[in-house]
Amino acid sequence: MSDPLLRVEDVVKTFPVRSSSLFDREHAVVHAVDGVSLEVMPGETVGLVGETGCGKSTLARCIARLYPLTSGKVWFQGKDISNLSRGDLRPVRRDIQMIFQDPYGSLNPRRRVGSIIGDPFTIHGIGSRKEIKTKVQDLMETVGLNPEHYNRFPAEFSGGQRQRIGVARALALRPKLVICDEPVSALDVSIQAQIINLLIDLQDDFGLTYVFISHDLSVVRHVSDRIAVMYLGKIAEVSTADDLFGTTRHPYSRALLSALPLPDPDVADSRERIVLVGDLPSPTNPPTGCRFHTRCPKAQHDCVVTDPPLEPVFDDPPTHRTACLHPLAVGEDLALAVPHIEDSEIVADDTTEGGAPLTERS
């Protein structure tokens, strides 16, 4: 087996936040990513799914070294890049590129698309003006844009075409790893399919490796070889796409899968729905033990104190790892589960989302 292109080892990223709580005004910290380990093989697509604020984008930015890590390591092509200086990072930055969700917000409206796509060449001092123009027009052609539109402004393009501009810019320096952060979430389904096809084709043509972030499980399932499900800064379950859907082990993964509305009335009418109670706890003050215990239909006493390791459960292969003390057996019905846990044991805010701290009542 070849070596991984990317290895993420116990990465932690915290952000200090201003808390309005009376007690820990000084110490409030958002645990955005809290000990994530992950490997990505060359040519592979690894999907990251999870609800808003679970740390997907933060992890992506840690990998691309757009954020300094709080702790942990990121290895790229066998090299530890976690503590590289700005200068030493330059070659790495060429190899790791990002594509973002918002094709509107991420493009400067006052600049012509030719120069936007050519940015990476200019920044890295590659080629004369004329050479850059040729390269940019080649790129535009590659991603399905008309090269004659070189001098147009972003506003003159549709949403799907703007996403193509973002893709062209990311591809300019022939990266090895492309991190796609919700690349199709802002697009209508018919356009979404165009962009997914483009990404699939480019992977085949250029041997790209993708980390693909989306909250849309059906999209992630479609493009990914392996999928990691995140919850509150941690990986709950990671496996091949087939195993995740076929042999779902983590109660949170199961709940996520069952909540996905399927465009098929027969399936929609007949399948079991697991509706989780409560809200996502605040990452400023995550629950003790297993972070999912405040909402988990299978929670037991030990879940409140023990943080489960991410490892194979039952007779799962080493590629399928689950962080749960009471994982789901094959055929087990989560809808029948009853949590053996007292309300008073649940120690977490039930009110806040994202990084917003619980405020005092007035």
Place this chain on the structure above:
Amino acid sequence: MALLEVRDLRVAFNTPDGVVEAVRGLSFDVERGTTLAIVGESGSGKSVATQTITGLTRGARISGSARFDDTELIGASTKVLQKIRGNRIGMIFQDPLSSLHPYYKVGWQIVEMIRAHDHRISTAAARQRAAHLLSLVGIPRAESRIDDYPHQFSGGMRQRVMIAMAMALDPDLLIADEPTTALDVTVQAQVLEVMRNLQEQYGTAIILITHDLGVVAEMSDEVVVMYAGAVMEKGARRTIFYDHHHPYTEGLLASLPAQGDIGARLTPIAGAPPSLISLPAGCPFAPRCRYAFDLCWKETPPLAEVYDDPTHLSSCWLSSNREMRHLDREHADETDAQAQAAEPEEWSA
């Protein structure tokens, strides 16, 4: 008679770039106690249409009719509309923060809303009703949360507060405009369940606006598929998913990532939706349609019964002729390669 009957609704805005024809002849019925889903890509006129019906569109040229339980809403006085809104038609929007006042306690806002429509109710009784509503939509400790401000609720909870508010006066019709689009799937599942339960309990009719075909499959009785301001197809839920007729509906469903077939290329609809300024004659979907033929470019097809089924309507020249559609399917498969080649089609602003 249906609870709401919309006929040939047209809404146009004057803009510096020209006249935007946001809604171009929309007709549909909503039956009591049922859910009508309006589905379509962004900009297809879903929000403008429903906002116009409830009298919330400003500075537009409006024509057509919307009869709500014997009252004509188009052209009705502000007084009439205000009375109907909230009282008989509840509304929830995509972004609940935009409709909740940030400086007032959530409970107070619901109480005011109840009292504005029911002058005889005491504050204490209205407050009790507000707390009851909050617990109905699944807000824990409703009695105390009633004194919280909107920012103290998470996105999913705010949306539930909005539903509570929209349901406060037990309306006959609830218009929900992308109520779960901004929410995560597990929270979306909670909110959809609340809507389902309330409909069961109170028999409320729902217009559910969404672009998510999964949500349509889960929630609707009837479906209206909109494109470029007009109805492309209308039918019962199962008809739309399993026996649809319109090429646009077919294209929408085909572009979804399928179960199985992982990693395969998808089947998008080529091109992008048209600009709504000076839309040319003919079928608005023609530039992206794999079945388009001469007539489609010249004349706009009427919304007509599909194979003589009065409950299934399609706005397509191939709507009445099963044979013709079959022939054309074969023809389309041949020309598919061409459509694919034209995939990143010109987008004309």
